[in-house]
Each structure stands twice: as structure tokens, then as C-alpha cells.
Amino acid sequence: TGRTRPERLLQYLQKNGTRGDANNVVDTIDRFCGTVEWAMNVGGEKGKIVDKVVLETNPGTVLELGTYCGYSAVRMGRLLAPGSRLITLEMNPAYAKVAKEVIAFAGLDKQVEVLVGSTTELIPQLKKKLDIDTFDMIFLDHWKQSYLPDTKLLEECGLLRKGTVLLADNVICPGTPDYLQYVRSSPKYLSQHFPSVLEYTNAPDGLEKSVYLG
Ligand SMILES: O=C(NCCCCc1cc2cnccc2s1)c1cc(-c2ccc(F)cc2)cc(O)c1O
Numbered sequence: 001t002g003r004t005r006p007e008r009l010l011q012y013l014q015k016n017g018t019r020g021d022a023n024n025v026v027d028t029i030d031r032f033c034g035t036v037e038w039a040m041n042v043g044g045e046k047g048k049i050v051d052k053v054v055l056e057t058n059p060g061t062v063l064e065l066g067t068y069c070g071y072s073a074v075r076m077g078r079l080l081a082p083g084s085r086l087i088t089l090e091m092n093p094a095y096a097k098v099a100k101e102v103i104a105f106a107g108l109d110k111q112v113e114v115l116v117g118s119t120t121e122l123i124p125q126l127k128k129k130l131d132i133d134t135f136d137m138i139f140l141d142h143w144k145q146s147y148l149p150d151t152k153l154l155e156e157c158g159l160l161r162k163g164t165v166l167l168a169d170n171v172i173c174p175g176t177p178d179y180l181q182y183v184r185s186s187p188k189y190l191s192q193h194f195p196s197v198l199e200y201t202n203a204p205d206g207l208e209k210s211v212y213l214g
């Protein structure tokens with residue numbers, strides 16, 4: 001009876017999930033999206049690649065662009081060391097409301113903070129707002145045409161450091177051609193492609209991991 005897809009996803013989680021168990025939250029959302037209705041979470045296949053990059057990077061600070069229902073915030077948050085922080089930006093207040101409840105259900109509301117607003121408005125405020133100097137990892141999963149301008153904005157705002165890992169979703173589907181061209185040709189980045197499939201389908205998609213060289 002939830003009016004929107006995120007609300008139906010949250011109701012399914014509250015009914016079928018195990019409160020405080022982040023692994024179960026990830027699996028329960030994947031089951032909803034695989035059997036009830038598709039939703040634009042990074043999903044289980046690409047999610048395994050996200051897990052590997054997070055575990056290799058062991059980031060103390062993570063910035064996510066595009067929260068949606070909070071699936072990837074929970075997926076990454078569940079792997080962070082105690083004391084680490086994940087900040088996630090969401091444009092749509094209704095999505096942000098659902099995401100906060102999903103994150104709290106998973107028991108990660110101490111590590112994960114949801115900010116509502118546009119990247120162009122919020123990114124320049126992050127240092128002041130959050131008492132964070134630079135991010136160890138960025139997960140890009142918002143408007144595909146915003147990946148490139150927002151990466152340049154992150155550089156200009158001094159939020160990246162030598163070794164910051166940028167991980168971008170959907171570089172094949174829907175695709176982010178200008179962003180890919182930039183991170184693959186700029187001397188400021190070392191990029192690696194991880195082919196995969198679009199969440200809950202067998203359509204080709206992939207992630208791009210780019211290390212900022214400063
Ligand atoms: O659009 C996608 N994600 C972005 C929506 C969030 C908009 C925001 C803008 C904004 C600005 N500032 C701050 C925060 C934010 S959040 C998306 C779409 C597909 C897809 C959809 C149909 C299809 F047939 C095939 C793939 C798959 C995906 O994995 C996606 O991530």
C-alpha cells in the first residue's frame with residue numbers, strides 16, 4: 001500500500017527483514033528488487049565489487065552521491081571500521097526519508113549521515129558542515145550527467161587527497177561517457193574498469209574505479 005516504490009521497499013524490509021542486521025538488510029532489499037519490483041540500487045552483482053573495493057580501501061571517510069533508498073550506504077557502511085563515517089547526499093526529500101529509516105533499521109545510523117540537497121549546493125559546504133578535511137573514498141551514483149562536473153567540483157573544493165578512491169556506478173548503463181573519458185585520460189587519475197551487469201538484470205553495466213593522484 002506504500003504510495004511510492006521506496007515506501008513499498010521499506011515496508012517489505014520492515015515486514016521481512018531483521019532489525020540491526022545489515023547483511024540481512026542488503027539481502028532482503030535484493031530479494032524485494034529481484035522478485036517484487038526492480039529498483040535502482042547498485043544490487044548484488046555490482047555490490048560484490050563495491051564490497052571488494054571498500055575492504056581494500058578501508059576508508060575512514062566515505063562520500064556517496066545519490067542515496068536513493070540507502071541500499072549502498074548500508075552495503076558500504078556495514079564494512080567500515082568503527083569510528084569511520086559515511087556521508088550520503090540525496091536530492092529527493094522523500095527518498096532521503098526512506099533511506100534514513102532503512103539505515104536506522106540496519107543499525108548504521110551512527111556511522112551513516114544522510115544530507116538532503118543538490119551536490120552543487122552541498123559539496124562546497126561539506127568541510128565546514130562536517131569537520132572533514134578530505135574523503136578517502138567517493139561513491140558516485142547520482143545523475144549520470146553530474147558525475148563529471150561534480151568530480152571537478154570535489155577537486156576544486158579540496159575534498160580529494162593523493163590516493164582518494166572514486167568508484168562510479170552505471171558507467172555503461174545508463175552510461176557516463178564524458179566522466180569515463182575524463183578519468184581515463186586525465187594524468188590526475190589512475191582508472192580501472194570492472195565489467196558487470198545492471199542491477200537485477202543481465203544487461204551489461206560496470207563500475208569504474210579511479211584513484212586521484214593529486
Ligand atoms: O539515475 C540513476 N540514479 C540517479 C538517481 C538519483 C538522482 C539524484 C540527483 C542528485 C543530485 N544531487 C544530490 C543527490 C542526487 S540523487 C540510475 C538509473 C538506473 C537505470 C534506470 C533505468 C534503466 F532502464 C536502466 C538503469 C540505474 C542506476 O543504478 C542508477 O543509479
Ligand SMILES: [Mg+2]
Pocket residue numbers: 040041042141169170
Ligand atoms: Mg546506480
